[in-house]
Amino acid sequence: MQIVLIGAGNIGRALTRDILDSEKEARILAVDFDDKALAATAALDPSGRVTTRKAAAESTGEIEQLMRGKDVVVNCTYGARCMEILDAAIATKTPYIDVHGTLLMEERFSRSDAAKAAGVTALIGMGVSPGLTNMLGAWGARKFKGEVTIECEYATFRPINPSEGLLETALRQFRNGVQAPIFENGKVSYLPPFSGAQKTRFRGVDEEVELVYTPHSEPQTIPRFVKNAKRVTVRGAYQSSIMNLLKSLHAFGLMDPARRVTVDGKQVDFQPLLREALNGDGSPKPAGVVTNYVMRVRVTGEEGVVEISLGHPKGWDPLPQGRMTALPTAYAVRLVAKKEFVNHGVVGAELFSDAQVDGCLAHLHARGLWVDQTRKI
DSSP: OEEEEEOOSHHHHHHHHHHHHHOTTOEEEEEESOHHHHHHHHTTOTTTTEEEEEOOTTOHHHHHHHHTTOSEEEEOSOSTTHHHHHHHHHHHTOOEEEOOOSTTHHHHHTTHHHHHHHTOEEEOSOSIIIIIHHHHHHHHHTTOSSOEEEEEEEEEEOOSOSSHHHHHHHHHHTOTTOOEEEEETTEEEEEOTTOSOEEEOOTTOOSOEEEEEOOOSHHHHHHHHOTTEEEEEEEEEEOHHHHHHHHHHHHTTTTOTTOEEEETTEEEEHHHHHHHHHHTTSOOSSTTOOOEEEEEEEEEETTEEEEEEEEOOTTSOSSHHHHHHHHHHHHHHHHHHTTSSOOOEEEOGGGSOHHHHHHHHHHHHHTTOEEEEEEEO
């Protein structure tokens, strides 16, 4: 099994570790522009099953050369260059997987005909949300004869700045001007940040959590593949201290991408200053957070309700969101590389079969996650 990993950050390294643990014949070529990230990835297997190459995602000619003849390429970058990497996969006829949500989503789907013509399976939006949520939403919808409502919910407790990528994720979700999609009765509507507040409880979380609509891609992608989806929503939240900070920054317009301020007599963009202030010396902000990530997918139809929740025990991983994104993606990598999941075109995790969904849940449980299923049909 020959795998090209583009993006050797937290998610990429967690994915590498999982594949190395379960696939003794796997060989992984890790590609990144950061020497430290590459060194950390190579250190996961001193026997040499991991090789590295320093390259930038926009170096398309080099990227194409690296993925030629490989079983699958996995894009775990921040996503800004996902079109270039997807196009390279199609050009080299290499199966492709990425972990990106709303960013350039329509643009990626626009490559579906080209991927079909090339005989390429291009699985986009893997991970936990999106990814596992899409898989479980479609799995649940198949239990019903009529129309269904699919509700995806999650809560993540962590410092705001465990990495540059995760800091950017928190800021991008609630940036001024960003809107959260919901799907209802055949069309997508967009609501402002912090809309749809709803309090709930999760297993493994002591306090009640207030969830809000978040700008995830499920309301735009699930209806493409789940024809009986009548309504699709995503609600999520960080812990209250971070949510209060984000609400205040938004209310004062401090996350407006066009915001400029005067520093030493010069007009400069404020967003880099905000990121620098929140990153600071790199120490966790706030300090002492007991990290946690829990998620739930609820599918409701006339016959009843199907619900699946999952999470992890305390201390399972210092950055559980990254590892939980990596695990279902690693499961998908194995299926695609072994040609057990073949759907030519640009497709979503909704196309996993019931047996493959069951296999993914078993895979997650074997990695230490708890999985709860409730059926009232």
